[in-house]
Amino acid sequence: MTRDDTQTGGLRRWMIRTLTLALGLALAFLAGAAAMHLGMHAGDQERIQGLQDQVASQRAELTQAQTDLAAAHSQVDVQSGTQRVLQEKFAELQQQLGHVRDQLAFYEQLIPPGPAGALTVRAFDIQADADFLRYRVLLTRNAAPNADPFKGRMRFVAQGHMQGKPVKMDLNPPLASDQAGGADATPGTVDPLALVFDQFQRSTGVLQVPAGLEIQSVRLEVLEGDTIRATQDAALNRAAQPAQEPQS
Template identity: 30%
Template sequence: MRFRLLRRRLTISAPRVSVRSAMPWPLRWAVLAIMLGFCGAIALWAFEFGKNLAGLEPHAREEVLALREQLAQMRDERDKAQSVANTSGSLLTAERATQERLLAQVHQLEQDNRSLRDDLGFFEKLIPANSQDDVGIRGLQAEVLAGQQLRWQILVIQPVKAGPEFKGRLEMVLSGTLAGKPWEMPLPQGPVALQFRQYRRLEGVLELPAQAVVKQVTARVLDANGSRAVQTLKL
């Protein structure tokens, strides 16, 4: 019997035995609290140590705020620079357009200057050496163009400075042959009104009839008192 009891205790069929600590529960809670405090202290130390390793010092927040302000300032400066660049582009475009317009004006002024020099040379040739206090015809010119046209040019001058204003009219007559017969033709629009103090330049182009041959051009200046000047040009 004893052998069976001993074998039952020493083999798997032995009854289960539970071991319980004799430590009271208040002491258990105290030990647990100490362990939790120790773990919290270790965690806090690890956090502070990690902050030091990462370079997050106590004044890091102020530095981050300062960097954000610098970034905002740099963005504002970039926007201002972009605005200045856009404005500069617009100004360059406007300046190019202005330069092109000025070049066109310069070319036009050069052409006007050449025309004025030509007119001045033309007038100098026409002014007589001994000017008289009367209206005269200078530089009557006429040229037959292709297509039965005649271009004419005339200068009426009063070679007196600060003289009275002249009021009158200009009559012009073309003479020659038409189909082999004598022919004359005045200006189609009639006499041209004249009103000037020193000179008046007139020119125009006339359409000639078919088979017309112009041999002579006669210009006459008249006022209320009658004829003042006459000049004839033979072609």
């Protein structure tokens, strides 16, 4: 074997070893890259799955928040309506309270400055109406704040003529035997002439006119038991008669 053949065989073996080494390195690089690639994709899948789970959770929270918001708006609308009704009712009550205060101030001005318990007839009007008399009475009493209410009764005494003779006669509401509070009154029947009040009392009613009695005036007597506490006379006001057509 010549020297040239020996050199050529050695070079060939070196090239084979080099190629084998290079091929081994290439295969190792490819295996590592493949493993790295697979590892990276596995991590990405986990992260993607995690993000998807977060998105689903946030969507559920957003849906619940929208539901809660709609419910809150509905409740606010109901509360606003209720508040509006309460405000209107409050304004109405304030107006009524102001009216009551005005009435109270008016009646307080009517209360006489006399001794405690003093009772006064502030107004008394009586008007004829066919066979009846209609009356209106306003009484005031100067009572202490914690005083017991006044308990009494009104009595109406007519002054006039009957069969040409002057007479005085008590006037009572219709069905006087049952309602006037006399001895013949039915037990438990409310007396329309009874009085129970603290500082002021407004009374209206109807009295029966006895047949044949021509009334000129009527005296109001306020009784406490058998004691007359206040009196006032009133002339009889007669209702205007309709004009008659002239006869042809």
